[in-house]
Amino acid sequence: xxxxxxxxxxxxxxxxxxxxxxxxxxxxxxxxxxxxxxxxxxxxxxxxxxxxxxxxxxxxxxxxxxxxxxxxxxxxxxxxxxxxxxxxxxxxxxxxxxxxxxxxxxxxxxxxxxxxxxxxxxxxxxxxxxxxxxxxxxxxxxxxxxxxxxxxxxxxxxxxxxxxxxxxxxxxxxxxxxxxxxxxxxxxxxxxxxxxxxx
Amino acid sequence: xxxxxxxxxxxxxxxxxxxxxxxxxxxxxxxxxxxxxxxxxxxxxxxxxxxxxxxxxxxxxxxxxxxxxxxxxxxxxxxxxxxxxxxxxxxx
Numbered sequence: 318x319x320x321x322x323x324x325x326x327x328x329x330x331x332x333x334x335x336x337x338x339x340x341x342x343x344x345x346x347x348x349x350x351x352x353x354x355x356x357x358x359x360x361x362x363x364x365x366x367x368x369x370x371x372x373x374x375x376x377x378x379x380x381x382x383x384x385x386x387x388x389x390x391x392x393x394x395x396x397x398x399x400x401x402x403x404x405x406x407x408x409x410x411x412x413x414x415x416x417x418x419x420x421x422x423x424x425x426x427x428x429x430x431x432x433x434x435x436x437x438x439x440x441x442x443x444x445x446x447x448x449x450x451x452x453x454x455x456x457x458x459x460x461x462x463x464x465x466x467x468x469x470x471x472x473x474x475x476x477x478x479x480x481x482x483x484x485x486x487x488x489x490x491x492x493x494x495x496x497x498x499x500x501x502x503x504x505x506x507x508x509x510x511x512x513x514x515x516x
Numbered sequence: 517x518x519x520x521x522x523x524x525x526x527x528x529x530x531x532x533x534x535x536x537x538x539x540x541x542x543x544x545x546x547x548x549x550x551x552x553x554x555x556x557x558x559x560x561x562x563x564x565x566x567x568x569x570x571x572x573x574x575x576x577x578x579x580x581x582x583x584x585x586x587x588x589x590x591x592x593x594x595x596x597x598x599x600x601x602x603x604x605x606x607x608x
Binding site: 335336337342345346349352353356357359360361363364367368376381382385388389392393395396398399400403496497500501503504507508510511512515516 | 522525526528529532533536539540543552553556557559560563564567568570571572577578580581584585587588589591592595596599600602603604
């Protein structure tokens with residue numbers, strides 16, 4: 318599964334006691350706290366579902382195929398994100414700008430489809446207060462959507478900096494840091510899609 | 517300076533896509549509920565592992581970072597297990 322070797326030069330960054338750049342370590346610690354946040358939400362969903370004598374089949378209310386397409390889009394965005402990082406490490410500015418812009422676009426499309434899904438469901442009478450399933454659905458997917466929104470805003474900032482040529486092979490920690498966050502959001506969606514839509 | 521090799525990201529993308537299609541198809545199969553849940557959790561876990569190891573480069577990071585992440589996952593597993601145990605275990 319390997320194509321070629323690439324050196325990661327952090328020579329311009331301040332020394333770190335852990336050997337990991339400070340902003341990358343900070344992002345990982347933040348992501349660990351996010352793991353606990355989403356574990357709390359998912360745990361609450363599992364407990365409520367176990368405690369409920371009946372639970373509607375998600376496929377009767379939710380559009381599984383539309384959400385499967387949305388999952389595909391988020392996976393695509395993860396690939397373009399990681400390709401952007403690979404590009405900047407290899408010094409390919411054109412591909413860096415292209416892949417970051419594509420990631421931003423995929424993120425915006427994901428949010429657009431989620432907005433369409435919410436609008437459709439609300440018009441059909443599936444509200445957060447209509448049932449326990451409704452509450453759990455809007456809480457978990459809503460918080461995830463908020464995370465995607467924050468990611469898109471940060472991605473727009475990073476893409477803007479990339480378009481201005483601010484990232485180089487030697488200094489591109491911003492691309493790696495936003496990438497970690499973006500992949501985490503993708504990872505959370507992989508789990509949410511399975512437990513909310515497919516169970 | 518640390519060195520590692522870039523994984524073949526496109527290969528991982530196709531695996532993720534194939535497993536997603538498999539997941540959706542599997543969810544429509546007339547299998548017992550417990551089998552369905554175990555299968556879906558296994559497939560989702562596999563996809564999440566691929567993203568963490570290759571896209572987030574956890575496979576190529578220092579062990580100390582892996583320990584930090586693993587500690588969080590253990591705490592998360594305890595949190596969920598306690599909640600499930602409330603309903604699964606017999607009440608005194």
